[in-house]
Amino acid sequence: MSKSKVYLENCHAYDVEAIQRIIVDALEYLDVRIPRETSVLLKPNVLSPHPPERHITTHPAVIEAMARLLLDNGNDIVIADSCGQPGGTENALEKSQIAALKTRLGNITVRPMEEYRSRAYSNPRNRFLREVHLPRILDDVECIINLPKLKSHMLVKLTAAVKNLFGCIPGGGKQQAHVMAPSAEEFAELLVELYEFIRPKILINMIDAVVGLDGFGPGTGGRPNPVGFIGLSADAVALDIACCGAIGLDPSLVHTIQLAVDRGLSSGQIETNKDLRPVRFRVPKPFPFRTFLFKHVSGLQRRKPMGITKKCKKCGVCAKVCPAKCIAMDGYPQWDYSECIYCYCCHETCPHAAIRLKISLFV
Numbered sequence: 001m002s003k004s005k006v007y008l009e010n011c012h013a014y015d016v017e018a019i020q021r022i023i024v025d026a027l028e029y030l031d032v033r034i035p036r037e038t039s040v041l042l043k044p045n046v047l048s049p050h051p052p053e054r055h056i057t058t059h060p061a062v063i064e065a066m067a068r069l070l071l072d073n074g075n076d077i078v079i080a081d082s083c084g085q086p087g088g089t090e091n092a093l094e095k096s097q098i099a100a101l102k103t104r105l106g107n108i109t110v111r112p113m114e115e116y117r118s119r120a121y122s123n124p125r126n127r128f129l130r131e132v133h134l135p136r137i138l139d140d141v142e143c144i145i146n147l148p149k150l151k152s153h154m155l156v157k158l159t160a161a162v163k164n165l166f167g168c169i170p171g172g173g174k175q176q177a178h179v180m181a182p183s184a185e186e187f188a189e190l191l192v193e194l195y196e197f198i199r200p201k202i203l204i205n206m207i208d209a210v211v212g213l214d215g216f217g218p219g220t221g222g223r224p225n226p227v228g229f230i231g232l233s234a235d236a237v238a239l240d241i242a243c244c245g246a247i248g249l250d251p252s253l254v255h256t257i258q259l260a261v262d263r264g265l266s267s268g269q270i271e272t273n274k275d276l277r278p279v280r281f282r283v284p285k286p287f288p289f290r291t292f293l294f295k296h297v298s299g300l301q302r303r304k305p306m307g308i309t310k311k312c313k314k315c316g317v318c319a320k321v322c323p324a325k326c327i328a329m330d331g332y333p334q335w336d337y338s339e340c341i342y343c344y345c346c347h348e349t350c351p352h353a354a355i356r357l358k359i360s361l362f363v
C-alpha cells in the first residue's frame with residue numbers, strides 16, 4: 001500500500017476566506033476533486049451543547065468554509081451529527097452555532113443524525129459491530145466529508161478523524177457501544193470497525209486544529225489550546241498520524257491507528273506537504289506504574305469519576321448518559337463504582353465541568 005498524502009497548513013484564526021484558500025490548495029495537493037452537483041454529508045463534531053469559544057465542537061467557520069465551496073460546486077449539503085446526550089443534538093447544533101449556518105448559507109440541511117431512518121450494516125468478521133444500525137443518510141449521500149475537532153480523550157487519548165465517526169451512531173446506541181467495548185483497546189477496535197463501514201463514502205477528512213482542546217477532554221474538562229493548523233487527507237488514519245506529529249504524540253498510544261493499519265484500512269505511511277513544529281498538547285498519560293505493575297494486575301489503577309459539589313447543578317445529565325446505569329441522583333449524583341466501566345461519558349458530557357477524575361488504586 002502506498003503512502004497517504006496529508007495536507008497541513010498553519011491557521012491561527014477562524015477566518016472563513018482564509019480557510020477556503022487552504023481547502024482549495026489542499027484539494028489540489030491531494031488530487032481530490034469534489035464531484036459537481038452531488039449530495040454531500042458534512043459530519044462535524046457536535047459532542048455537546050456548547051458555544052464555539054469553548055472549542056468542544058467543530059468551529060462553524062470551518063464548516064462554513066467547506067460548505068461555501070460545495071455550494072459554488074453545485075452540491076446539496078446536509079450537516080448532521082448525533083451528540084453524546086440522547087435527545088440533545090438539536091440543542092447542541094443550536095448552541096454550537098452550527099444550526100445558524102442554515103440561515104447564513106440558505107439552501108442546506110442541518111439535522112440531528114438520529115432523525116434519519118436507519119439501516120443495518122453487518123460484517124460477521126467484526127468482534128463488536130457484527131451488525132449495527134446507522135442512519136440511512138450515510139448511504140443516501142454520494143459522499144461524506146468528515147470534519148473532526150482535535151481534542152484529547154480520556155479513554156482513547158485523542159479524538160481526531162477516526163474517532164469523530166462515533167457520532168454517526170445515533171442516540172443511545174453510543175452508550176450500548178461503550179458497554180460492549182469497555183476498555184480503551186476494545187473501544188478503539190469498535191471505532192475501527194465503524195470506520196470500515198463508513199470509509200468507502202468518505203471523500204475527505206478535514207480537522208479543525210485552529211484551536212484544539214487538551215487536558216481532560218473531550219468535553220468541559222478540557223482546555224482550549226491554540227494549536228494553529230488545519231489538516232486534510234482522504235485517509236482518516238493518515239490524518240490522525242499527522243495530528244500526532246503536530247502535537248508531539250507517539251502514534252502508538254492511539255490504538256485506532258495500529259488497528260486500522262492491521263486491518264488494511266491505511267498503509268500507516270504518510271507524506272505531507274510540510275512539517276509543522278510540534279506544539280505542546282496534553283493528553284491523558286499512561287499511569288506511572290504501568291510498565292511494571294499495571295501489565296500484570298489489570299484494573300489496579302483507574303481514574304475514578306467524582307462529583308464536585310460546588311460546581312454541580314444537579315441536572316442529572318451524567319446519570320442519563322451513563323451506559324452502566326451506575327449513577328443515581330439523590331440530590332447530587334452518587335456513583336456505584338462496582339458497576340462503573342470507566343468510559344468517562346459522565347465526565348465528557350457534564351455541562352458544568354462538575355466531575356473530576358481522581359487517580360485511585362484498587363477501585
Ligand code: SF4
Pocket residue numbers: 307308311312313314315316317318319333349350351352353354355
Ligand atoms: S455532575 Fe454534572 S452532569 Fe451530573 S448532575 Fe452535576 S452538573 Fe449535572
Ligand code: SF4
Pocket residue numbers: 305321322323324325326327335339340341342343344345346347
Ligand atoms: S459512571 Fe461515568 S465512567 Fe462510570 S460507567 Fe458511568 S458514565 Fe462511564
